[in-house]
Structure formats: structure tokens, C-alpha cells
Amino acid sequence: MNKQAITSETLSTEDKIRQAAAKVFVTKGYAATKTRDIAEEAGINIASLHYYYRSKDKLFEIVIGESMRRFSRSMDEIFGSNQPLHVKIRQFVSIYLDIFKENPQVPNFVLSESQHNPEMVSRLLRNEKSLSFLKKELKDLAEQGIIRPVHHAQFILNLMGLTIFPFVAKSIVSYKLELGDEEYAAMIEESRDLIPDMIISYLYLKKP
């Protein structure tokens, strides 16, 4: 029972709708999601949905906004801390692997909807901190001869790409390489060490 019971007994209608919307939007994408799907998933009437959130658009922006900000903030926290860079790298990979193992469809959802609606990105992330301190940290470490010089965007792209890609490409890759779910999951688990190892070994001129 549990989840079902909690959903229908303890949550307010408003929350039930938001939860259901998140589930359906993330699974099917904005365009393929019908307001009726959400209402059914939430176990409520379509009109209630419009009563709480004025439109499908509004509801969608709340859902994807939450996803994007959660993503964005964890990143700022990790790279804004004062640990050594190589620790931050391991933290990033480990934290995001855990998040995505719980929500494997979210990365594709966010990336896909962002591409279809780029100005939404700027609107929803407007107040989020930037990663400019990372730029400085990389520059300083490079000047001290600890790491090789590298554009901070290169660094972020490679780190994110390695971490996220296994989740967005699972259907295709697991088919092409004939891997079962368990084997695929085991590989992702392996990458918890492999990704940081690879990046650190490339980046650092003297091993940290």
C-alpha cells in the first residue's frame, strides 16, 4: 500500500496534482502530456487541475523549474565549497549518480525541453548563481602548475557529459551493446570511480 496510501490520504489535492504532473511530464514530455493524463494520475477531476494551476503551461513551468533549480543548485554548492578540486569532482559524480539513479528520466526531460524552448532556460534559471568561482579556481591551479590549463566550460561539459550520458542514452546503448538492466546498472556504478579517475588523471600534472 504505502506510496499509494500516502498519496491519496495525506497529500493535499494541490500536492497530488504537482506530483502527478511531475511524473507524467517527465515520462512523456510536455507536448505528449494531456491534462487528462495528469488528472487521472492524481485521481482528481480535470477542472480541479485548472482550479489550482491556471493552465497546463503554468503547471509545467513549476515542474521543470523545480528540476532545473535542484540540478543547478547542487552544482553551485559542490563547486562553491572550499574543498580541493579533486574532492569536488568525486562529490559531483557521486551525488549526481545518486540523483539520477532515483530519477533516470529527468536528465533527458530537462535537456529535451530546454532545447525545444531555450528562452525558458533563461527565464527559469534567472536568479541562480553562476559558476564563475570555478573559472577562477581552475585559473589559479593552472598558474600554480598543479593542473593543466583548461577552459572552465570544457571542464564542466566533460564532467557533466560523462556523468549524465549513461542515463540519457540507455535505450540505445543497452540495445546496441546487448546489455541487460543489471549489467547496465553495474556499469554506472563502476563509473562512480572511473569518471573522477579519468578526469583527475588528465587534469592534474602532479597526482594529488
Added chain:
Amino acid sequence: MNKQAITSETLSTEDKIRQAAAKVFVTKGYAATKTRDIAEEAGINIASLHYYYRSKDKLFEIVIGESMRRFSRSMDEIFGSNQPLHVKIRQFVSIYLDIFKENPQVPNFVLSESQHNPEMVSRLLRNEKSLSFLKKELKDLAEQGIIRPVHHAQFILNLMGLTIFPFVAKSIVSYKLELGDEEYAAMIEESRDLIPDMIISYLYLKKP
């Protein structure tokens, strides 16, 4: 004029439809694409679209099937050749960077639609060769002590992730990191060497 002229003068209606469909599907995704969008883009009547391709679904499968197989085959060709592994790695990155620079929306399109419809992947890629020879090559090189032992799926995932991710994440990353189009393109160009360098330096125990 050129492209426009070629489209409306020399192409058959059938080809105009397929080209228009590819453009619209890739840009907006399956669910958000209306048959009227395609007809308008192709400069033809909606009924003609149904005359040549029985339904929106059929047309879509042709378009995405072409994308997926083109992707899949280039990969098989590169890794099926008999060049040294480190050359194949550089080839892979360089070839795919060129493809995606021309069609930056395709990776997101294929990945996103694949996730929403996983059995489509198996149906469309049914007859494509697998990458099993790569598995053997990695195993052999590892046994000879040339490279470190690594799961072939790890290898493919990391290589693809590094190459593809900059294209699927452009909206978000360029916003968060405040990069203009030119700067972003320059970074991708940098990665033509950086990605292979990083993978090779991690993989090879003695430099090749």
C-alpha cells in the same frame, strides 16, 4: 536562393515531404509536430502527405530510422576498421563532431524519442551490426598490457558522452556559463583533440 530553389524545383513531392518532415520532427519532436506543420514546410497539401506516407507515424519512423542508422553505421565502420585503437578514437570524435555541427539538434531528437519509445529502438536497429568486435579488441589489448582493462560499454559510453553532450546541453550550459555561440563553438572545436587526448591518456598504460 539556392537551397530554396533546389527544394521547390528539383525535388519530387515525396522527397520534399521527407525533407520537411525531418526538419520539423527534429526541431520540435514527434508529439509537438503537426502534420500541417510538415505540409506547410514542404509547401504541399496535407492530403498529399497522407497520399505518400499513410500516417504521421509511418513518416516519423522513416525519418528517425534514417537518423539512427546513419549514427549506428558510422560507428560500426570506424570500430570495424583495422586501424590502431587510438586512431579510431580520434576518428570517432572528429567524424561525429562534424556530423553534429551540421545537425546540432539530431542527438537530442534521437535520444529523447528513444527514451519515450524504447521498443522503437529495437525495431529500427534490428538489422544493424553490433559492436562485439570492439569488445574483443579491448580485451586483447588489455591482456597484452597495452591498455588498462575496461568494460567495452564503459569505453563507448564515455567516448559518446564526451562527444555528444555539448550538443544536447547547449541551451543550459551556455546560459549557466554565460557563453556566446562563437565561444561555445570554439570550445567544441577544442574538444576535437581534448577528448581523444583524455581518453587515450587514461586508457593506454604506455603512450601509443
Added chain:
DNA sequence: GACCCGTTTAATCATTTGATTATATTAATT
């Protein structure tokens, strides 16, 4: 010119879909 066949078009259909309205129900307050 008459006929035929592949193609194109305008008009239309049935269903789906986001949204609204008017009514009912519930819970709290007096």
C-alpha cells in the same frame, strides 16, 4: 480529342484536447 492514370487540392469528418461554466459538496463559522 478521348481516355486513363498518377497526383494534387479543397472540403469535410470524427476525435482529442485545453479550458470553462454552472452546479454540487464539504467544512468551518456564526
Added chain:
DNA sequence: AATTAATATAATCAAATGATTAAACGGGTC
């Protein structure tokens, strides 16, 4: 109990959408 405000529901609307139909068009063949 009566009143009121918040919430939920059934019924319905107008627009959008995938698909079809029947008629027109065009070019080749006899």
C-alpha cells in the same frame, strides 16, 4: 440550523488535429 467560502464534479465548448473523400488537374497514349 443557516450562512459562507473553499473545493470538487459533470457537462460542455471551441479550437486543433489526424485522416479521408470526392473532385479537379496534368500529362502521356491511343
